[in-house]
Amino acid sequence: MDASTMIWSSRTAAGLSQRELAMLAGTSPAAVCLYETGQRVPRVDTLARLIAATGSSMEMRVRGPVGNIDVAANARALEAVLELAGNLPQRRSGALAMPPFRDMAR
Numbered sequence: 001m002d003a004s005t006m007i008w009s010s011r012t013a014a015g016l017s018q019r020e021l022a023m024l025a026g027t028s029p030a031a032v033c034l035y036e037t038g039q040r041v042p043r044v045d046t047l048a049r050l051i052a053a054t055g056s057s058m059e060m061r062v063r064g065p066v067g068n069i070d071v072a073a074n075a076r077a078l079e080a081v082l083e084l085a086g087n088l089p090q091r092r093s094g095a096l097a098m099p100p101f102r103d104m105a106r
Contacts, residue, residue, distance in 0.1 A: 002038070003047050004036050004037065006047065007032070007036050007042075007047070010051050010054040011032075013054070014055050016054060021050065021053055021054065024053035024054075025049050025053035026049070027049075027050070032050070
């Protein structure tokens with residue numbers, strides 16, 4: 001769940017308006033609106049303060065990587081990509097010769 005959804009769902013479950021939540025959390029109603037619409041992402045401490053102001057609490061967990069990374073397989077894939085890139089024709093001038101590609105580059 002993202003921060004905007006957490007703030008909105010906690011606020012509506014508590015029956016608070018954005019203005020009321022802002023007052024309880026010590027921030028502006030405009031900031032709450034920006035957080036809820038995802039136009040601004042709150043810092044973790046700000047998010048915790050907003051959630052606490054609704055009477056809820058927030059729990060964070062750190063998860064390790066999902067599965068092991070195969071370094072050897074990744075190295076082989078990188079070598080293949082670099083070899084392919086080395087075999088591609090190089091651009092000699094700053095302009096692209098093909099008009100459709102030149103137009104897309106602008």
